[in-house]
Amino acid sequence: MLDKIREQSAKAKNYPDLVSKLIEIGVESYTVEVSTGIILYRFANGMNAIHQQDKVARKTEDLFSTELTVKAIRDNQQGKTTFPVFMDGIAKAGVQFYEATLVGVKRVTYIGVGGSYEENIPI
Numbered sequence: 149m150l151d152k153i154r155e156q157s158a159k160a161k162n163y164p165d166l167v168s169k170l171i172e173i174g175v176e177s178y179t180v181e182v183s184t185g186i187i188l189y190r191f192a193n194g195m196n197a198i199h200q201q202d203k204v205a206r207k208t209e210d211l212f213s214t215e216l217t218v219k220a221i222r223d224n225q226q227g228k229t230t231f232p233v234f235m236d237g238i239a240k241a242g243v244q245f246y247e248a249t250l251v252g253v254k255r256v257t258y259i260g261v262g263g264s265y266e267e268n269i270p271i
Contacts, residue, residue: 149173183205183206
């Protein structure tokens with residue numbers, strides 16, 4: 149399954165396109181642990197897959213900042229940052245992990261100590 153995920157990721161034009169491609173292969177949700185980059189994918193058939201996307205250890209700030217989280221998201225959405233820079237930005241914003249829900253209301257929830265931020269995925 150990780151090969152299918154990598155293949156779809158390589159084909160995706162942007163994040164909403166990636167989400168559509170992940171849904172096509174049966175991904176219902178995934179969680180990204182920010183400090184390690186480990187991603188847990190959950191599939192419709194009950195199967196799970198774990199992927200470590202990079203080898204960079206990130207220090208996450210102790211307290212969550214909505215303002216810095218939204219800035220990192222918007223910068224990435226506008227093409228101002230790469231994915232690794234986005235990950236560094238949300239780590240500095242105190243995001244410990246984020247959960248992408250790809251069934252029902254498709255959304256991403258960013259979670260840290262003392263707060264969280266959620267936004268819908270525009271697909």
